Amino acid sequence: MSTTLLQSWLRLPNGERHELNGTCSIGRSPDNSLPLADSEVSRRHAIIQAQGEREFWLVDLGSANGTYVNGRRISQSVRLHNGDLVRIASNELEFATEILSAMHPAGQQVMASTMIHIRQAQCWLMVADIIGSTQLSQTLQGAQFPRMTGSWFKNCRQIIDECGGHMSKYLGDGFFCYWDDTADSAIQVRQAVARLYEAQLAANPPFRVVLHFGPAMLGTVPTMSELNLHGPEVNFVFRVEKVAAVQKQNILFTEAAVQRMAAEQEVRLVCECTVEGFSKKFPFYTPSH
Numbered sequence: 277m278s279t280t281l282l283q284s285w286l287r288l289p290n291g292e293r294h295e296l297n298g299t300c301s302i303g304r305s306p307d308n309s310l311p312l313a314d315s316e317v318s319r320r321h322a323i324i325q326a327q328g329e330r331e332f333w334l335v336d337l338g339s340a341n342g343t344y345v346n347g348r349r350i351s352q353s354v355r356l357h358n359g360d361l362v363r364i365a366s367n368e369l370e371f372a373t374e375i376l377s378a379m380h381p382a383g384q385q386v387m388a389s390t391m392i393h394i395r396q397a398q399c400w401l402m403v404a405d406i407i408g409s410t411q412l413s414q415t416l417q418g419a420q421f422p423r424m425t426g427s428w429f430k431n432c433r434q435i436i437d438e439c440g441g442h443m444s445k446y447l448g449d450g451f452f453c454y455w456d457d458t459a460d461s462a463i464q465v466r467q468a469v470a471r472l473y474e475a476q477l478a479a480n481p482p483f484r485v486v487l488h489f490g491p492a493m494l495g496t497v498p499t500m501s502e503l504n505l506h507g508p509e510v511n512f513v514f515r516v517e518k519v520a521a522v523q524k525q526n527i528l529f530t531e532a533a534v535q536r537m538a539a540e541q542e543v544r545l546v547c548e549c550t551v552e553g554f555s556k557k558f559p560f561y562t563p564s565h
Contacts, residue, residue: 282330286310286362287370294369296332300324302364303337316341316365320430324356325446328504332356332371333446338427341365342419351413351422353429353446394495398457399505400465400533401492401513402441404432404472405450407482407526424481425449431475439468444505450483452514454492454505462537469527473563476526484520488513489532515551519560523547529561 284296294300300309303321312321318339325333335353336343343350344363356362362369406412406425413421429451433443436453441464445452455461465487472485490509513530520528523546534543543561550557 282373282375284332284371284373286324287372289367289369296324296326298326312364312367314365314367317367321364325353325443327445330373332373334362335429335446336422336426337430338423338425339364340423342422343426349419349422351425352409352448353451354448394493396491396493396507398490399492399494399509400441400455400457400461400536401488401490401505401510402453402465402468402485403450403513403517404453404483404485405447405517407484407521409449409481412481428475428481428483432472435468435471435475439471440464441468450517452505452510457489457536466537466539469563473527482526484517484526484528486513486516486520486528486530487533488516488530489536512551512554515553516560519547519549519551523560525560525562527562531559531561534561 286294286296286300288294294310301320301323302308302310302312303319304312304314304317305319308320318337318341320337321339322334322336322343325335327333333353333355334343334345334350336350345354345356346361347363356371358371358373360371362371406428409425412424416424429446432451436443440460441453441455443451443453455465469485469487476483476485488509490512491507492510493506495504495506516528516530520526525546528546529539529543534540542564544564546560546562548557548559
């Protein structure tokens, strides 16, 4: 358990504090965590995603007027730091974070709920990222690139949510998500892969997806309301993304994922190769359609 406690919040234009205890949605619609009654704000404008114990990442959701951090329009997910100024239309929000010692009165109040609970579980692990994002950012003009990437993040999150998955982390031009291994998870994952494949056909923007199945350590801090995944299999799926890039495959499955989906007749072997940080060779597959 950490010896320090973290409190994070947004300071609103009227001076009030909006506490951040988990993922916060921001937009004009009143059902957002932080609704902003402003015609220049999109209904679902942006989210601040809690990641791990002490990280908050800001993601624009393809809004018409953009999301700015310290005066710069963001085109990828960005980590927020203490004192960052987030501007959405005419609304300026200051991100603030404070580390409290366990002896601080406020720290003592939340100490009981900051124990990190860890369990191991079999999970579906998926990483997706935009292909050639740097080149795209140089090719597209004005607001085209941030609107394209923002819409991609929004659409992908909607697919993952509707297919029963959980968004775990945003990573610049990509994301990491997972599914618990349940009776329906194989069907849900198949649905997610199919819908992401349809999105890939539009190539707007082009992106790749890798899928693995294996054990992961899931840890949660109750005050953050978000799970954080760790372990060798999590590291493995991120390294597999590099294999997909080298092999120029937009969809890549590990053998464990293929077997768990019972999809042996629906895939073809792409390669059998080593993975950075792991000693043996692994076979990798892509859909045969």
